[in-house]
Amino acid sequence: MLTDLPWVSGSLARATLVHDWRRFLPAILSVAFAGVLMLVQLGLLTGMFGTVTVLVDSIPAQLWVTAPATRSVDETADIPVSLAALIRSDPDILASDVLSLRDASWRSADGQRVAVTLVALSAEAGAPVCPEPMRTQCPMLASPGSVAVDRSEADKLGAVPGASAEIDGHRVRVVALSDGMRSIGTTYVFTSRQTLDDLQAGDAQAADHTSFVLGRIAAGSDAGRVRDDLRKLLPRTTARVWTRAQLSRDSRHFWLRESGVGAGFLFSTTLGLLIAIVITSQCLRGVILGQLREYAVLRAMGIPTRRLALVVVEQAAWIGAVGTVVMWYVVIAVAALAQRCYVPFTLSRGGLLVAGGIGLATAIGSGLLALRGLYRVEPAELLR
Amino acid sequence: MKACPDVPATLSAHGLSHAYGRGATRAPVLRELALRFLPGQMTLVMGASGSGKSTLLAALGGLLRPDAGEVKFGANSLWGLAPSLLEQLRKREFAYVFQGFNLFSALTAIEQVALPLRLDGEVRAAARSRAEQALAEVGLDRHLHLRPAELSGGEKQRVAIARALVKHPSVLFADEPTSALDSLNGERVIRLLRELTRRHGTTIVAVTHDPRLKPHADCIVNLCDGVAVAERQGAAS
Ligand SMILES: Nc1ncnc2c1ncn2[C@@H]1O[C@H](COP(=O)(O)OP(=O)(O)OP(=O)(O)O)[C@@H](O)[C@H]1O
Ligand SMILES: [Mg+2]
Numbered sequence: 001m002l003t004d005l006p007w008v009s010g011s012l013a014r015a016t017l018v019h020d021w022r023r024f025l026p027a028i029l030s031v032a033f034a035g036v037l038m039l040v041q042l043g044l045l046t047g048m049f050g051t052v053t054v055l056v057d058s059i060p061a062q063l064w065v066t067a068p069a070t071r072s073v074d075e076t077a078d079i080p081v082s083l084a085a086l087i088r089s090d091p092d093i094l095a096s097d098v099l100s101l102r103d104a105s106w107r108s109a110d111g112q113r114v115a116v117t118l119v120a121l122s123a124e125a126g127a128p129v130c131p132e133p134m135r136t137q138c139p140m141l142a143s144p145g146s147v148a149v150d151r152s153e154a155d156k157l158g159a160v161p162g163a164s165a166e167i168d169g170h171r172v173r174v175v176a177l178s179d180g181m182r183s184i185g186t187t188y189v190f191t192s193r194q195t196l197d198d199l200q201a202g203d204a205q206a207a208d209h210t211s212f213v214l215g216r217i218a219a220g221s222d223a224g225r226v227r228d229d230l231r232k233l234l235p236r237t238t239a240r241v242w243t244r245a246q247l248s249r250d251s252r253h254f255w256l257r258e259s260g261v262g263a264g265f266l267f268s269t270t271l272g273l274l275i276a277i278v279i280t281s282q283c284l285r286g287v288i289l290g291q292l293r294e295y296a297v298l299r300a301m302g303i304p305t306r307r308l309a310l311v312v313v314e315q316a317a318w319i320g321a322v323g324t325v326v327m328w329y330v331v332i333a334v335a336a337l338a339q340r341c342y343v344p345f346t347l348s349r350g351g352l353l354v355a356g357g358i359g360l361a362t363a364i365g366s367g368l369l370a371l372r373g374l375y376r377v378e379p380a381e382l383l384r
Numbered sequence: 385m386k387a388c389p390d391v392p393a394t395l396s397a398h399g400l401s402h403a404y405g406r407g408a409t410r411a412p413v414l415r416e417l418a419l420r421f422l423p424g425q426m427t428l429v430m431g432a433s434g435s436g437k438s439t440l441l442a443a444l445g446g447l448l449r450p451d452a453g454e455v456k457f458g459a460n461s462l463w464g465l466a467p468s469l470l471e472q473l474r475k476r477e478f479a480y481v482f483q484g485f486n487l488f489s490a491l492t493a494i495e496q497v498a499l500p501l502r503l504d505g506e507v508r509a510a511a512r513s514r515a516e517q518a519l520a521e522v523g524l525d526r527h528l529h530l531r532p533a534e535l536s537g538g539e540k541q542r543v544a545i546a547r548a549l550v551k552h553p554s555v556l557f558a559d560e561p562t563s564a565l566d567s568l569n570g571e572r573v574i575r576l577l578r579e580l581t582r583r584h585g586t587t588i589v590a591v592t593h594d595p596r597l598k599p600h601a602d603c604i605v606n607l608c609d610g611v612a613v614a615e616r617q618g619a620a621s
Binding site: 012015016018019020291293294296297298300301302303304307308311379380383384 | 438439442445447448471472473474475476478479480482484486487488489490491495499500503504531547559
């Protein structure tokens, strides 16, 4: 039995926890619940907003040129294709390329209509704009009228490799499925620059414009410095230059702010933690009150109240520790489930550690709140 | 009133007075009591319910500050000490056994006895070996790993006695140590107390209303209306 293990016997805090675990269960579960609430929300939010920047994060080019007013990668406006040649004049830029995003209407073989975003890539595996997860798919887009979609969107689009569909009334053929290229904001359909030009053949201006110009630099170069150089090169009214990390971060923050979910997350996390504090401190208080006479004997024997307070705080810390472990297991299970269901969910080691720390602090804080009960331990009153 | 032999007392009280309540409802419980407790002797404090026995014991044991009077332990005047010094003195010299056994339900017998030592900073192994010894002295060496729920009433009180005596206190205060026990167990517990304290020279102040304990006492103090009405030498030798 667990209670017979040598390490359990020495401490009143642990022995009580193991012996009366049923009494402590609500406290442990409330700490675990608060952590799960926090991490699952955080995981879904960052997972979701992470997908907003899936293009930025997976395309290897380190420098991005956007329209001057762009605040987030999904807010696109046209810039001249000629900027690609211009940035190549900087000696640090090894290669440059263009990436065009266009809204379009998809019509699957069974007549289903879906609003999509066309992503026009260079049809070469090593091109600066080919996303890392699509290295094998990029070359397949070379033949005209070929498109690829993400596996997680395939059902919605009625797309299987070899199936045909219509984009804005033009016939296209699905040649490949990608993995991990899903975005929460829109449905991406990947195609080549050539196919995109064919699809918008009527639009004379379209061929001279693009959404992004991308630059690749040598492995050791400092992207920030090259960005500053490019900023001097490009007039501020024409374009804005970003490093990849900066565009990714700003885009996610933009979404957190604009959507208001950041505030919602803070609110529900705080609420969860408050509930955990109330439940845990009430639980500990109940346990203290149930042991008042026993504590009173120790007080009579000259054990200082602060030493007894330490026992309660230790008990609280154990509740926090056990609650944290329960929370970790639940969150890891949720993450695994989310992955199986193609739900974007991010879980970081740092997040787990921070949530554990918050859980522990919550429990210890609750223990301190519960200490009031101890100061009612008056041997002369309790032991007559 | 000096029925007990005239040797230096371990513990003594002079002019001890205490009252509860305020204003018109203020009722005196102890009135100018003078008492002496001699080393190695067991004094029984007897009296009707509500006569102030527990109050007296608390005042003598450093747990309740009396309204007036002095309690002396050796050269120290208990109620003249700073609270932290009084706490230290209680820790080193006094021990208590109460009517309810007041054992932690989660702890085994050996853990109950080792707990005050551990909380006082003694290392685990030393605390456990002293606890084991104390439990052996009260005849519980075969029940070291049982919890209160698995012990009889008499056994629980013996664990409480072992917990009180493990630090070899100078004075043991016992408030109704036998009233939760049947007469046979009560008898055994009091004999055990007597025997152990003789061995270690401990002074015992025991409150009881059980007349069957009288034969074991060295001195008997009868409390009535806040004064000690009779104080006589017991029959025990
Ligand atoms: N905290 C208190 N406030 C007010 N009155 C009290 C308080 N404690 C005790 N008393 C009163 O003081 C008197 C003596 O109480 P005490 O507990 O010392 O009696 P006792 O002799 O131990 O009685 P018993 O044999 O029933 O235990 C009683 O009348 C009781 O009502
Ligand atoms: Mg009493």
